[in-house]
Amino acid sequence: MLASYGWSDRVAALVSTADPGLVPARVVRVDRDRCLTVTPAGELTATAVELPAVGDWVGLRGAEVVEVLPRWSRLARHGAGEAVTEQVLAANVDLVVIVTGLDRTVRPSRVERELVVAWDSGARPLVVLNKADACTDPEGPEAVREALADRVRADVVVTSAEDGRGIDALRARIGGSDTVVLIGASGVGKSTLANRLLGGATLEIRAVRGRDGKGRHTTTARHLLALPGGGCLIDTPGTRSLGLLDATEGVAQAFSDVDALAAGCRFGDCAHDAEPDCAVRAAVAAGELDGDRLESWRKLGREAAWAERRLDARARAEEHRRARAMSRAIRRQRNRP
Ligand SMILES: Nc1nc2c(ncn2[C@@H]2O[C@H](COP(=O)(O)OP(=O)(O)OP(=O)(O)O)[C@@H](O)[C@H]2O)c(=O)[nH]1
Ligand SMILES: [Mg+2]
Numbered sequence: 001m002l003a004s005y006g007w008s009d010r011v012a013a014l015v016s017t018a019d020p021g022l023v024p025a026r027v028v029r030v031d032r033d034r035c036l037t038v039t040p041a042g043e044l045t046a047t048a049v050e051l052p053a054v055g056d057w058v059g060l061r062g063a064e065v066v067e068v069l070p071r072w073s074r075l076a077r078h079g080a081g082e083a084v085t086e087q088v089l090a091a092n093v094d095l096v097v098i099v100t101g102l103d104r105t106v107r108p109s110r111v112e113r114e115l116v117v118a119w120d121s122g123a124r125p126l127v128v129l130n131k132a133d134a135c136t137d138p139e140g141p142e143a144v145r146e147a148l149a150d151r152v153r154a155d156v157v158v159t160s161a162e163d164g165r166g167i168d169a170l171r172a173r174i175g176g177s178d179t180v181v182l183i184g185a186s187g188v189g190k191s192t193l194a195n196r197l198l199g200g201a202t203l204e205i206r207a208v209r210g211r212d213g214k215g216r217h218t219t220t221a222r223h224l225l226a227l228p229g230g231g232c233l234i235d236t237p238g239t240r241s242l243g244l245l246d247a248t249e250g251v252a253q254a255f256s257d258v259d260a261l262a263a264g265c266r267f268g269d270c271a272h273d274a275e276p277d278c279a280v281r282a283a284v285a286a287g288e289l290d291g292d293r294l295e296s297w298r299k300l301g302r303e304a305a306w307a308e309r310r311l312d313a314r315a316r317a318e319e320h321r322r323a324r325a326m327s328r329a330i331r332r333q334r335n336r337p
């Protein structure tokens, strides 16, 4: 049963460190106060004190999640609201598939942001240009693919969930025990692609109304499903934009080309602004590095650094709160007759 849900040697090793009295299971869906899990004996709805995320490996006692096993990757974003909070979209993912549609102008900066989130998750990324049958670029899908791959320095595949092209290429990139998560704006065809891979109409899809399809989120919950050819997949609701967490590591990985160039700058802390002998600006001037890409690197780097400071501040405040509660408890103990 678990074999179809991403069970691997790595998971086996992880489970062996857990309490042997617990039943290993994987979380395939999270609802308000309970989650649906897959156990060696089949599906089971379980309660949990602290709800795990979709994709988590857990230990069950009866119908209760009593242990969430350490994650090797987690796809997370900045939660809603002002405070910097982490919202985990999917845990223990191996491949993050960033989906965009060729039926409208592809925005490389959006893909760059999603690549930062993907790299930062600890999984490997893949970019999919879907809706090749409805490509609006006069140069055609392959030209768009080449230009995007060149700009974002990632593996890019062209697909059409409509006529089936590129689905084999996508399938070929998914390993037998891989957990794949699909991300991207609403209406780009994530669920349609998922249905293609699933070999049936399991997930609901709906036509996008209007040009940008705002406010039309067809998929409303994240759900982990087993793929017939091996591996499993999490479809997610479309996101307008992903807010970065302390993703400085992700920025470094997504922009390793900029980092490599920066090694040639005269100053180690060069901001590639007005410093003399800046190898990064020289590369832009020589046409070797896209100026817009450098701009993306700046913007995303700043956002990640800002979130890092905010998260640090929050962690410090939390520590302070705990210390105060502790000293209050100690005082109460002392004051006891
Ligand atoms: N022409 C064309 N239409 C497609 C393709 N893939 C999906 N669509 C259509 O695009 C619309 C949206 O598809 P969905 O799969 O629901 O999109 P989604 O990304 O899952 O959207 P959310 O669940 O809202 O995030 C539907 O009308 C699909 O039939 C494709 O390759 N070509
Ligand atoms: Mg969907």
Ligand SMILES: [Zn+2]
Binding pocket: 262, 265, 266, 270, 271, 272, 273, 275, 277, 278, 279, 280, 281
């Ligand atoms: Zn520089």
